[in-house]
Amino acid sequence: MTEIMSLEQNINPYSRPSDLRITDMRTISLTRLPMDCTLIRIDTNQGISGYGEVRDWGSKIYALMLKSRIMGENPCNIDKIFRKIKQFGFHARQGGGVCAVEMALFDLAGKAYGVPAYQLAGGKFRDKILCYADTPSLKDPLAMAEQLKRRMSQGFQFLKMDVGIDLVSEIPGTLSAPPGMLETNTVMHPFTGIQLTTKGIDSLVKYVGTIRDAVGYELPLAADHFGHLNLESCIRLGRELDQFSLAWYEDMIPWQFRDQYVRLSQSVTTPICTGEDIYLKEGFQSLVDNRAVAVIHPDIMTSGGIMETKKIADYAQERGVAMAMHMAGTPIAALASVHCAAASENFLALENHSADIPAWNDLIDGLPKPLVQAGYITVPETPGLGFTDLNIEACREFLHPADPGVFEPTDMWTHERASDRLWS
Numbered sequence: 453m454t455e456i457m458s459l460e461q462n463i464n465p466y467s468r469p470s471d472l473r474i475t476d477m478r479t480i481s482l483t484r485l486p487m488d489c490t491l492i493r494i495d496t497n498q499g500i501s502g503y504g505e506v507r508d509w510g511s512k513i514y515a516l517m518l519k520s521r522i523m524g525e526n527p528c529n530i531d532k533i534f535r536k537i538k539q540f541g542f543h544a545r546q547g548g549g550v551c552a553v554e555m556a557l558f559d560l561a562g563k564a565y566g567v568p569a570y571q572l573a574g575g576k577f578r579d580k581i582l583c584y585a586d587t588p589s590l591k592d593p594l595a596m597a598e599q600l601k602r603r604m605s606q607g608f609q610f611l612k613m614d615v616g617i618d619l620v621s622e623i624p625g626t627l628s629a630p631p632g633m634l635e636t637n638t639v640m641h642p643f644t645g646i647q648l649t650t651k652g653i654d655s656l657v658k659y660v661g662t663i664r665d666a667v668g669y670e671l672p673l674a675a676d677h678f679g680h681l682n683l684e685s686c687i688r689l690g691r692e693l694d695q696f697s698l699a700w701y702e703d704m705i706p707w708q709f710r711d712q713y714v715r716l717s718q719s720v721t722t723p724i725c726t727g728e729d730i731y732l733k734e735g736f737q738s739l740v741d742n743r744a745v746a747v748i749h750p751d752i753m754t755s756g757g758i759m760e761t762k763k764i765a766d767y768a769q770e771r772g773v774a775m776a777m778h779m780a781g782t783p784i785a786a787l788a789s790v791h792c793a794a795a796s797e798n799f800l801a802l803e804n805h806s807a808d809i810p811a812w813n814d815l816i817d818g819l820p821k822p823l824v825q826a827g828y829i830t831v832p833e834t835p836g837l838g839f840t841d842l843n844i845e846a847c848r849e850f851l852h853p854a855d856p857g858v859f860e861p862t863d864m865w866t867h868e869r870a871s872d873r874l875w876s
Contacts, residue, residue, distance in 0.1 A: 502560030504552035507753035514549030554757025562836030584610035585807035597666035617679035626652030672699035690720035700725035713744035728778035765796035
């Protein structure tokens with residue numbers, strides 16, 4: 453009896469977890485962070501709310517269509533609800549609604565039981581999360597080096613830059629491509645016919661070498677956004693860039709082409725990384741099982757949420773593959789990622805796209821500002837995702853002009869139903 457009383461003292465006195473029920477879901481659309489994004493708020497019958505986020509450029513409808521499926525459910529039954537709704541997600545932005553709901557459930561369950569989200573995922577391996585900041589590309593390598601040095605002065609101890617064909621597109625003789633292919637980004641890499649010439653590769657090698665010499669070799673420096681090149685050009689470029697000990701080559705080709713990733717990984721000595729568009733553990737398994745990548749790179753707003761991404765991380769770790777995390781959202785997605793990263797032993801680093809937007813930190817209350825300090829986010833010990841509340845006034849500065857409402861009623865989605873059962 454004494455043990456039961458002691459346990460109940462740790463539970464939020466305003467919440468009776470077993471009686472908690474979902475009563476509503478509402479949204480707010482933001483822009484210029486630097487991406488567009490949608491935040492969701494799930495309300496309950498006991499006055500506590502949980503927050504989640506639909507991935508950048510994802511439709512709020514991905515989340516709202518799930519409202520009728522979760523109404524009346526106990527949000528503490530995270531796995532039960534996730535299994536119910538995961539069929540409505542898919543790769544890239546289409547998984548955003550499921551992921552937003554899942555992280556909101558973690559926020560709610562943590563608040564109901566008075567524990568941080570990482571505890572619900574099995575505890576933590578670290579107290580702070582290493583971050584890297586996405587850095588806009590500049591064609592002048594010395595200017596780009598200064599940009600990266602500025603990141604270092606901000607405290608970041610892990611760097612990333614773009615090494616794309618746009619850097620050499622105005623230099624004659626660097627690219628070979630069929631008519632119109634350099635002007636489109638809607639054709640998958642293997643089908644564009646775009647190739648780097650020897651002159652193009654030499655130009656990019658000189659670019660990266662200048663930057664590496666300027667910033668030094670002590671800090672990890674990853675490379676992304678190579679362009680819609682064919683596999684052979686990726687291999688030729690990768691082999692030449694191997695000399696610079698980059699942290700990884702990211703998304704050189706679409707993640708769907710596992711066999712091409714195997715060939716790429718076996719052809720270069722720099723770690724290969726992909727995964728920000730993959731939904732659920734099953735999407736990562738073939739890449740991991742075939743050692744097609746050395747680093748998986750899930751985005752918690754795509755991959756399935758906190759627990760699913762933890763499962764992905766564990767699966768990869770058992771096969772000797774590390775995990776970094778993509779993140780281009782608000783502090784809500786950042787904190788959900790932080791809790792998952794804390795609970796995953798093979799975690800490397802977490803992305804942040806908003807290092808140059810100070811007001812990004814003001815969107816939430818109750819945690820240190822700025823959220824990233826000396827290149828790390830401290831893992832919150834407060835309940836749920838860790839922040840006390842959303843700062844509505846700060847959010848108003850970023851309201852999307854096409855959808856300026858602030859958590860307005862969504863009654864039209866309350867009773868939307870269909871026959872969802874996948875078996876007869």
